[in-house]
Amino acid sequence: MRIDYPRRNRTGVRHWLPSWRQLLALAGATVVAVVGGFLLAVALTTIPEPNEVATAQTTIVYWSDGTTELGRLGDANRISVPLDQVSVTAQHAVLAAEDRDFYDHGGFSPAGIVRAAWNNLTGGSTQGGSTITQQYAKNAFLTQDRTFSRKARELLLSVKLETSSSKDDILSDYLNTIYLGRGAYGIETAAQAYFGTSAASLDLAQSAALAAIIRSPGGYSPENNLAKLQGRWAYVLDGMVSKGWISQAQRDATVFPRFTKRQSADRFSGTDGYLLAAVRDQLLGQGFTEDDIDGGGLRIVTTFDRKAQRAAVAAIKAQGPTTGTDRLRIGLAAVTPGTGAVVAMYGGPDYLTDPLNNATQAIAQAGSTFKPFALAAATETGVPLSSTWNGASPRTIAGYTLRNYGNTSYGTVSLLRATEDSINTAYVDLTNQVGVGKVMAAATRAGIPADTAGMADNLTFVLGTASPHTIDLASAYATFAAHGRAVATTVLREVREANGGLLVQADPRPVQAFSADVADTVTYALSKVVTDGTGFAAAQLDRPAAGKTGTTDGNKSAWFVGYTPQLAGAVMMVKDDKAGNPQTLSGTGGLSSVTGGSFPARIWTAFMSAALQGSDVEEFTTPPDLVRPSPSATAPSPSVSTSPTSTPSVSVTPTPTPSVSSTPPSPTATPTSTPASTPPPSPSGSPTAPRPSASGSAP
Numbered sequence: 001m002r003i004d005y006p007r008r009n010r011t012g013v014r015h016w017l018p019s020w021r022q023l024l025a026l027a028g029a030t031v032v033a034v035v036g037g038f039l040l041a042v043a044l045t046t047i048p049e050p051n052e053v054a055t056a057q058t059t060i061v062y063w064s065d066g067t068t069e070l071g072r073l074g075d076a077n078r079i080s081v082p083l084d085q086v087s088v089t090a091q092h093a094v095l096a097a098e099d100r101d102f103y104d105h106g107g108f109s110p111a112g113i114v115r116a117a118w119n120n121l122t123g124g125s126t127q128g129g130s131t132i133t134q135q136y137a138k139n140a141f142l143t144q145d146r147t148f149s150r151k152a153r154e155l156l157l158s159v160k161l162e163t164s165s166s167k168d169d170i171l172s173d174y175l176n177t178i179y180l181g182r183g184a185y186g187i188e189t190a191a192q193a194y195f196g197t198s199a200a201s202l203d204l205a206q207s208a209a210l211a212a213i214i215r216s217p218g219g220y221s222p223e224n225n226l227a228k229l230q231g232r233w234a235y236v237l238d239g240m241v242s243k244g245w246i247s248q249a250q251r252d253a254t255v256f257p258r259f260t261k262r263q264s265a266d267r268f269s270g271t272d273g274y275l276l277a278a279v280r281d282q283l284l285g286q287g288f289t290e291d292d293i294d295g296g297g298l299r300i301v302t303t304f305d306r307k308a309q310r311a312a313v314a315a316i317k318a319q320g321p322t323t324g325t326d327r328l329r330i331g332l333a334a335v336t337p338g339t340g341a342v343v344a345m346y347g348g349p350d351y352l353t354d355p356l357n358n359a360t361q362a363i364a365q366a367g368s369t370f371k372p373f374a375l376a377a378a379t380e381t382g383v384p385l386s387s388t389w390n391g392a393s394p395r396t397i398a399g400y401t402l403r404n405y406g407n408t409s410y411g412t413v414s415l416l417r418a419t420e421d422s423i424n425t426a427y428v429d430l431t432n433q434v435g436v437g438k439v440m441a442a443a444t445r446a447g448i449p450a451d452t453a454g455m456a457d458n459l460t461f462v463l464g465t466a467s468p469h470t471i472d473l474a475s476a477y478a479t480f481a482a483h484g485r486a487v488a489t490t491v492l493r494e495v496r497e498a499n500g501g502l503l504v505q506a507d508p509r510p511v512q513a514f515s516a517d518v519a520d521t522v523t524y525a526l527s528k529v530v531t532d533g534t535g536f537a538a539a540q541l542d543r544p545a546a547g548k549t550g551t552t553d554g555n556k557s558a559w560f561v562g563y564t565p566q567l568a569g570a571v572m573m574v575k576d577d578k579a580g581n582p583q584t585l586s587g588t589g590g591l592s593s594v595t596g597g598s599f600p601a602r603i604w605t606a607f608m609s610a611a612l613q614g615s616d617v618e619e620f621t622t623p624p625d626l627v628r629p630s631p632s633a634t635a636p637s638p639s640v641s642t643s644p645t646s647t648p649s650v651s652v653t654p655t656p657t658p659s660v661s662s663t664p665p666s667p668t669a670t671p672t673s674t675p676a677s678t679p680p681p682s683p684s685g686s687p688t689a690p691r692p693s694a695s696g697s698a699p
Contacts, residue, residue: 056295056297057079057080057296057498058074058076058078058297059072059294059296059297060072060079060297060299061073061275061276061279061300061302062301063301063305064302064304064305064306064341064343065306066301068306070302070306071267071272071273074294074296076185076294077184078184078185078186078189078297079186079297080188082172083168083171085198085199085200086172086175086188086199086202087200087201087202089203089204089207089245089246090191090202090206090207090210090211091171092207092243092246093204093208094132094171094174094187094207094210094211094214095171096243097208097211097212097214097215097232097236098211098214098215099132099133100239100242102132102133103167132171132174133161133170133174136173136177139174175199176188179217180193180210180213180217181193181218181221182194182262191210194206194209194222195257195260196260203257204237204250204254205254205255205257206257208236208240212232212236213229220232230256269350270349270351271313271346271349273352274347274348274351274359275302275309275347276351277347277351277357278345278360279300279492280293283300283492288495296498298496298498299495299497299500300492300494300496302491303336303341303343303506304342304344304345305344308334308343308344308611309343310610311606311607311610311611312332312344312346312607313346314606314610315332315604315607316332318606321588321589322589323588323589324589327575327576327583328573328575328585328588329348329573329576330348330572330573330603331357331358331362331469331470331571332346332358332603333345333346333359333470333471333474333570334568334569334607335475335478335489335568335569336566336567336568337478337481337563337565337567338482338485338487338508338510339506340475340478340489340508341506342471342490342491343567344569344611345360345491347359347360358470360469360470362469362572362574363452363453363468363469364467364556364559364573365466366464366473367463367552367557367559367596368463368464368550369464369473369559369570370443370462370466370550371419371422371462371464371548372480372522372526373443373462374430374431374462375415375419375522376442376446376480376518377434377435377439377442378433378434379521380442380514380515381434381438383415383434385414385415385521385525387414387415388413388414389414389415389418389426389429389430390411390412390425390426391413391423391426392409392411392425393410395428397425397428400458400459400460402424402425402428404425410423413426415430419525420525420528420532420533420534421533422529422549428462428463430462431461436461437457439461440455440461443476445486446475446486447476447478447479447513448466448473448476452468452472453467454466464552471489471570473559473570473572474489474570475488475568477547477548477561477562477563477568478568480523481564481565481567481568483520484515484516484519484520485510485511486512486513487508487511490508492504492506493505517623520621521623523621524620525546526546526562527544527545529548530547530562534549534595534596535547535560535562536597537598537601538601538604538605538608540609541564541605543612543617544565544617544618544619544620545563545564545608546562546563546564546620547562547604548561549595549596549597549600551593551594554584556582556583556584556585557572557585558585558598558600559572559596560596560600560601562604565618565619565620566615567611569604569607569608569611571600571601572600573600
């Protein structure tokens with residue numbers, strides 16, 4: 001068919017003007033072409049995977065009860081929930097604020113676009129031109145650029161979404177991706193951030209307030225623009241009335257809600273920051289990636305007991321020194337025997353100001369806390385607690401000149417008495433007889449890592465020249481408490497995906513490091529340290545306890561490590577200078593000499609008392625064949641070694657090992673059995689050993 005154009009039967013201007021039929025046909029063809037092109041573009045449009053910003057979920061860390069939140073990990077503060085976990089009132093409020101015709105349009109609203117343009121021209125304000133579908137498409141798949149190409153892409157994606165997803169799914173995705181201020185992404189996190197509740201529990205007033213904030217979280221924040229927020233809140237309620245979602249009476253009775261105080265965004269602040277960092281470190285060690293942790297929405301139940309952790313912080317605050325504390329580090333770790341579960345950990349006062357964890361990263365020479373490993377090795381070889389040893393001071397043994405604390409000479413003592421009073425000369429003699437290799441092996445079997453700094457094969461090893469972490473000693477002593485069963489420590493009880501799928505379940509696998517009789521013999525001896533020896537302060541626990549004190553040469557570290565049948569704990573004190581070099585503890589808390597029986601033992605006792613409050617009082621198991629010797633220094637029992645070694649002193653110095661820094665002191669001497677609640681005086685005037693010497697550890 002021939003098109004009559006130019007028009008043959010017309011002259012002049014009318015010859016060139018198309019007829020109304022031609023104009024109508026042209027318009028129709030244009031519409032068909034545009035619509036056809038648009039539909040083709042929609043058909044060719046593929047919906048990409050949502051970007052990480054839109055899908056990243058907060059990893060939530062819980063205390064051991066599995067319900068109380070400890071903290072959160074990750075950059076995005078988002079918890080995604082299904083639509084049925086968002087109150088219907090909240091859903092309607094959001095629709096009233098952002099897209100009242102959401103369930104009636106196909107992805108975009110021509111009327112809304114025209115209305116938005118008119119409002120922009122006239123200065124009015126209510127709804128924007130973008131539908132909820134368009135907003136979700138922009139948030140999940142596109143950038144925030146204000147360009148024509150981005151807007152066209154948004155429109156195509158919106159229509160495609162409407163044809164491939166249900167309205168409820170789109171609304172659900174939208175509610176989980178929107179930003180509502182206070183660092184909260186998604187309505188669930190926002191409900192918690194603003195009202196301390198869940199999305200399912202939002203009431204009418206709260207729902208309208210959150211819906212009002214969506215438009216501009218900064219512009220409608222309750223902290224900065226309360227009046228403006230109240231105005232938009234009223235607009236949302238009026239919209240809900242107009243749509244029939246609430247009655248006018250409900251609207252009139254609704255009162256503007258009260259908001260909770262905004263919480264600090266520093267998730268790692270304070271003492272709990274060390275716990276969160278420890279959780280993160282173990283997750284990375286078990287193969288989780290940074291993306292898994294920061295945006296995977298993991299649900300982690302830790303081994304940390306909230307009561308025990310609060311007890312640790314309170315004990316250090318109440319029993320720790322208050323003067324002379326510059327550059328002082330105190331570490332505390334507590335482990336459940338037989339499971340390796342770390343129930344409490346004090347890494348420092350504030351992770352943000354000093355991220356070095358005093359319980360898991362800082363190190364200090366162990367002092368006499370290593371003597372129980374020699375006791376275990378000796379017991380395995382058949383040496384009884386009733387065996388007698390030369391506790392004279394000074395003594396030279398295998399080339400090492402040794403002294404006891406204050407150069408006190410004890411004479412002939414039983415092995416039990418040597419343990420109670422932490423007699424250096426007797427214990428080095430014991431190590432010489434048993435063999436350093438066996439003592440070191442006992443330490444590693446108990447739980448001291450083989451690569452611990454200062455694990456040197458020499459006789460002074462028994463005096464604590466090695467520098468373990470606080471948690472290492474807590475774990476090793478837990479082995480004795482568990483009747484010789486050693487198990488690796490863990491801070492994770494279980495890890496689940498956001499949808500509840502189980503990823504990690506704690507599975508303790510104890511190894512019988514020592515026979516039960518050997519471990520229980522060590523426990524018996526260490527219980528006497530508490531009742532009759534250098535750990536006297538721990539006797540105030542008023543339940544069966546075993547433990548050991550430790551201090552190093554120059555008073556540069558102090559320890560108390562102990563346990564009950566249910567819980568093992570270690571407390572470490574050390575100082576360093578700005579360069580990280582260890583410094584003397586002398587003067588800390590007004591004491592001339594800080595021993596393990598002073599502040600560390602008091603902190604341990606206060607912690608254990610509170611952590612175990614309400615728990616059954618359990619007794620230790622005593623091996624049936626254990627000979628219970630008298631702690632008398634002249635116990636009439638077979639002598640394994642009673643005389644000093646006559647080998648002359650040679651130029652051998654214990655290998656120096658790092659404390660918090662890389663240059664720690666050597667261990668110091670052992671004290672008398674002065675009750676630890678009142679630390680012994682500084683041994684002024686005691687003879688100075690010629691070098692080389694190994695003056696052992698003190699309580």
